[in-house]
Each structure stands twice: as C-alpha cells, then as structure tokens.
Amino acid sequence: MKEVLRSDNSEIDNIINYLTENSGKMIRPRMVFLTASMSAHDPVMVTDAAVAVELIHLASLIHDDVIDHAMIRRGRESVNKRWGNHASVLTGDYLFASAFNLINQHGMQEIMENITTTIRIMCAGEIKQMALACDLNVTEDQYLEKTYGKTACLFASSCKVGALAASMPSEYVYNLEQFGLCLGYAYQIIDDLLDFLSDSSLLGKPVGTDLLEGNITLPVIHALRNNEYGPWLRALLESGELTAQQIPEVIEVLIHSKAVEASLQSSRQFIARGLAYLDALPASPAAKELQHMAVYMLETYYQKLNQYKHPISREVAQ
C-alpha cells in the first residue's frame, strides 16, 4: 500500500506514513483476498485490487472525519486534527486517484465499473441520508437503505472485486457479492450496537456518539417502537436536550426494551443469509475462512468488546 502511494514529495508521504502505521482491521482487503482465493488467480492483480479497495475505504474515512470534525480515528489523532482540513480533503482525493490508477494498470474494466459505481452509491446515499438525521420516524427500511450506502455496498464490492479478479463464473460472483452485502449489514448493525455497549477506550470515541450526533440507528428505532420505553425515549430525543450524561439511561432503555436483542437478532439473520450464499459454492479453505470471518464478527468481535459491561446485553448475545 505504501509503495502505491509513494509520491515525490515529503509532505504527502508524511501523512501516508501516519495513515499506514495504524492499519485498522483490514476487513475489506481481506474479503478481496479470500474471495479471489476460492479460485485460480493472478496474485499481483488481486493484491492491487485489495489495496485499491482499502484505499477507497481510507479516503472515505478521511473525508468523513473532515465532515464530522472528528478528532480521533483508530485511537489516534485524525488526519484533519493533525494536518488540517485542507490537507485532509486533498489526501482523500489523492487516495481515490491512486486507487483508480492502480486498478487501471491491470485494465480491469469490470472492476473499475463496479468500484466507481460503488463510490457513487456511497456518496449519493450519504447525501440523501443527511436529511434523515434526527428524524425519529425513520423506519427500519430507511435504516437499511442508509446502511447499504454507508457500509454494505463496499463490503459487497470487495467480494465482487475479488471474484472478478479471479475471473470466476457469474453465479459465483453473484453469490459472493450477496455474501458481502449481508456481512456488511450485519457488521454495521454490530457497530451501531457497540456505539452504545462498548467502552469509550475501545471505541476510540465517547459512548453514544451516534445518537448525540442525531444518527438514529437500529437499536434506537426498535426502542422507539417499544410501548413501555418508547414514549420516554421519544420525549427525550424530541426535547433536543440529550447530553452525554444521559447516555447511560438511554443504554438501560435499549437493553430493557429488548432493542439490543432485536438488533442482534437482525445481525444474526444477515450473517445466516450471507452464509447460505457461501454454502452454495464449492467448499474450499478460503470459503471456510470467509465463513469464520462472518461468525467471528458476531460471536467474538461483538462479545469481546461488550464483555466487561452490561450483563443483560451479554446474556442476550449468547
């Protein structure tokens, strides 16, 4: 990744070095690798496709941080905090251009089509969803539509890109894309739960940040629908006076209204649906690893981050 991003000036290299020092979970490039590994493939082409997908993810994170004035990313100062908005917007653009440049070197026209379309969906979706911020009547369908643009479409694209880079037959490509899509939904739901249930030190941001910023996620949608707790939560959110001090109370409501349980259930269903797409493909070590990745997300990632807190939600998760 560093090699692809090398420039002839030290200013951008400093930022790139900082970014690549702390690489995150690398879920998306791993998906590219694993899907491609289910079939014979050119390792250089697949590596470059995986790097390109991670660059696009990184670019969108940097731009998101500028937009949200985020000070922390992956437990460290964000690029905008350290180098300012100017350098951050440009670095994001630089990463996008580098990703396309890399894909183009292999003449992977179908992959380029998929990735550019995915970015259009991500951007258009995010702009559309800005209108839904703070809307307490947002439905589960609207939440899923938002999640599609925010997370699921790039997960789907990562799997599709891996399958295309390995020149798989179209029914394999379809199944893997659907697997990625389901995994993306499941992942985002878990991420939205952890925003309430994990620890701020593990999250790298204060607990309840999403809700404080007006992002109405699935557990909140479920809790608002609850006869017993919904009216209290609605009144609190409508008052516009929610503060970080009230988040622990909100969390109790999410647990007792079974909103956490219902959201986890949704995530589980997506994982199950994704695994079914995978099961339809021939068994292989790579397919097994993809399966593990999906199960890990729910059973390990979620429970690990959540294990020291909220015994009720831990029970639910089991």
Next chain:
Amino acid sequence: MKEVLRSDNSEIDNIINYLTENSGKMIRPRMVFLTASMSAHDPVMVTDAAVAVELIHLASLIHDDVIDHAMIRRGRESVNKRWGNHASVLTGDYLFASAFNLINQHGMQEIMENITTTIRIMCAGEIKQMALACDLNVTEDQYLEKTYGKTACLFASSCKVGALAASMPSEYVYNLEQFGLCLGYAYQIIDDLLDFLSDSSLLGKPVGTDLLEGNITLPVIHALRNNEYGPWLRALLESGELTAQQIPEVIEVLIHSKAVEASLQSSRQFIARGLAYLDALPASPAAKELQHMAVYMLETYYQKLNQYKHPISREVAQ
C-alpha cells in the same frame, strides 16, 4: 454532463442541477474537443472524455471551496455555503467517481492513466504548496511548480486526453500536451494578475483575495524583488497586518514596480512557447481555434476584465 451525473435521488440531483446551471468558461472540455478535432475521432468517446475532464475540474473546485470556506463561486453561493461542507465533500467525491466511471465505459486505459496521475499530481502539489503560504522568499520557480499542480497539469491533461481519444501519433500527443501546459501557466498568471487588477464584481470575490489569504503570486514575487518598492511591501506583509483597505496601495506598487508588466511578459512568453508547439502540427481549423483560444486569453480576456481600471496596467498590456 447532466445525463452522466443523474442519480436516483433528488438530493444530489438538486446540487448537480445547481452546479450545471452556471457552467463557467468550459476551457478544459473545449481543449479536449479542439485537440481531438485535429484528427478523425469517435465523437461519443471525445464528448465523454471532455465531460470527464470538466467533472474533475468541478470536483476540485468544490473541494477547494470547502477548504477555503469560500462563500461565492462563479458569482453565486458556493455549494458549501448552500448545502454545507458535508454535502460538498461528498458531491466532489461523487463527481470524481462519475468521471472515472465515464472514462472506463470506453476502456480508455491510457486516458485513465493520464487523468488519475494528473489528480495525484494536483493533490500532492497542493499539499506541498500549503507549506509555502505566506512565505515571502518563494521563488519564481516555486511559483511555477505550484502553478503546475494547480492549473497547468490539468490543462496539459485536457489536450493530451483529446489527442489520445483521437488516437493521434505520439509526437502530436506530446506537442499538444506541451501546448496545454504552456497555456495553463499563461492562464494562471493572468488569473493571478486579475485577482489584483479586475473588479470585485467581475471576479466574484474581493480584489486581492489571494494575497490576503497568504498566496504569494507572481506579481507579488516580482514586486518583492524591486529595489524601490520591495522593502515597503515586504515590511507590510511581514507585519501580518495586511487588510483589504491596503490592497489599493499594494496594487499601485505592483504597477509602479513593473511587477504587473513582468508578469504579463511571462504569460506572453508561455503563450508564444505554446503556440510554437501548435505550429509544428499540420494546419487545421481546430488548430486555428486552439490558437485563437490562447491569444484570446491574453488579448481579450485579460484586457476586457482589466479595461475599466488601472490605465497604467492597461498600457502595459498593449
């Protein structure tokens, strides 16, 4: 352009409609068209390449306006002023992705390589040059290096893309690229002069904005070198107390120190050098139009915007 950008959601379509209502000078797509017109070409492919180049220019303007908190663009509210930074950053990304998507539809691998590399240069150059803001020791060479990333490389790319889209032989491609490069330098120098010499209503921003923002352009570099006026200007700029009220005085200094004349001379030299590259190619109506475009920039665009003010600089321009 509108057709390429159409999405299935009204939020982004509103922004796109606003952007395309007021189209600007369209210099870059015209360069794509005219260079391609010097040879046989597929008009659909060339149109798409021209649209892609304008989309990239538009995306970079939108991102620049977010960075600079610009309120006005092309005489109207900027996208960030009207829709906020969030939507602006995303709209820029959407335009970039749309441009690459469009180029990819024709499988124009060489064009994609050129454009993605150009964007990398633009971004890396701009990040590098941020360090030079307010640096009163910036040299003419450093100014030209900045201008390369800011303007000249996309002008060069526009001509090269047109030539590549028309499958011209490599020596034609080279000459046209060099022509675009020279035109880009000439254009930026004129633009930097007009920032001082034109009218705020014609500029769509206050006179002297560049200098007030710490952007040391060619006329200022020349004036700083002048024995008589340089020390006064340096002291003023070093004091960090430059205000809009002092800009008329600075302008007088730029004129009397012959910094305006020297800058215009540089611009003229670039135009002459660019025209020489064009002259080496076979005569054609398109080549003639490219020639007109270059001459227009200096002789009409500059003088027209500058004609109601500063008789001294008008004389110089003649």
